[in-house]
Amino acid sequence: MADCRLYLCTPPALDPAVFADQLAQALDAGDVACIQLRLKDVDDDTVRRAVDVLRPISQSRGVAFILNDRPDLAAETGCDGVHVGQSDWPYAKARKAVGADAIVGVTCHDSRHLAMEAAEAGADYVAFGAFYPTTTKPSHYRPEPDLLQWWSEMMEVPCVAIGGITPENCAPLVKAGADFICVVTAVWNHPEGPGAGVKAFNAAIEAASGAT
Ligand SMILES: Cc1ncc(COP(=O)(O)OP(=O)(O)O)c(N)n1
Ligand SMILES: Cc1ncsc1CCOP(=O)(O)O
Ligand SMILES: [Mg+2]
Numbered sequence: 001m002a003d004c005r006l007y008l009c010t011p012p013a014l015d016p017a018v019f020a021d022q023l024a025q026a027l028d029a030g031d032v033a034c035i036q037l038r039l040k041d042v043d044d045d046t047v048r049r050a051v052d053v054l055r056p057i058s059q060s061r062g063v064a065f066i067l068n069d070r071p072d073l074a075a076e077t078g079c080d081g082v083h084v085g086q087s088d089w090p091y092a093k094a095r096k097a098v099g100a101d102a103i104v105g106v107t108c109h110d111s112r113h114l115a116m117e118a119a120e121a122g123a124d125y126v127a128f129g130a131f132y133p134t135t136t137k138p139s140h141y142r143p144e145p146d147l148l149q150w151w152s153e154m155m156e157v158p159c160v161a162i163g164g165i166t167p168e169n170c171a172p173l174v175k176a177g178a179d180f181i182c183v184v185t186a187v188w189n190h191p192e193g194p195g196a197g198v199k200a201f202n203a204a205i206e207a208a209s210g211a212t
């Protein structure tokens with residue numbers, strides 16, 4: 001298995017009953033390390049219902065199920081962890097809510113400083129992005145791949161690359177040392193379906209890992 005693995009984020013709005021089948025297709029197509037449920041602007045019960053449907057599909061396949069933004073709901077609903085951004089719960093409060101064994105990831109944009117702070121506080125991964133233009137979450141932060149190289153040479157804590165990543169443009173990020181490539185659009189909107197998207201990423205990661 002390549003050192004770099006695929007990390008999926010859900011689309012920001014979904015019908016769990018419909019998305020369940022797409023998720024199973026994606027996870028059955030190849031290697032996926034984890035899936036983040038990222039629903040924006042929905043009420044708590046909508047999140048709970050989505051977790052109830054999607055978490056077992058993920059966990060039964062050995063794929064970690066991470067909730068975006070809400071450490072309290074992550075703990076309540078049996079998720080494997082939570083992802084928090086700089087405007088969400090601070091790391092320490094998130095960790096307290098989910099416990100020592102859960103995964104806590106932190107958005108660090110393009111900032112070495114934020115990443116060092118998160119890693120020193122105990123984050124399980126730091127996320128950098130958006131590396132490429134994206135309409136999923138427009139971002140004025142635009143790190144260069146050398147940030148990943150600097151990070152992976154300096155630090156043990158894994159780093160995630162996110163933002164506009166496709167099978168065609170992921171190679172520089174993989175070669176620079178990204179531990180995870182996090183993707184929304186290029187998998188769920190793949191013209192041949194999410195399974196084909198996962199396969200295309202697995203192949204691109206493998207090719208970039210082997211290339212010098
Ligand atoms: C893996 C990963 N990286 C970054 C983000 C973005 O988090 P945040 O800045 O809190 O923005 P929202 O996703 O909450 O809109 C993420 N979710 N996952
Ligand atoms: C959540 C998030 N944070 C930074 S970019 C981004 C969206 C990534 O989605 P896509 O893979 O569709 O560009
Ligand atoms: Mg957030």
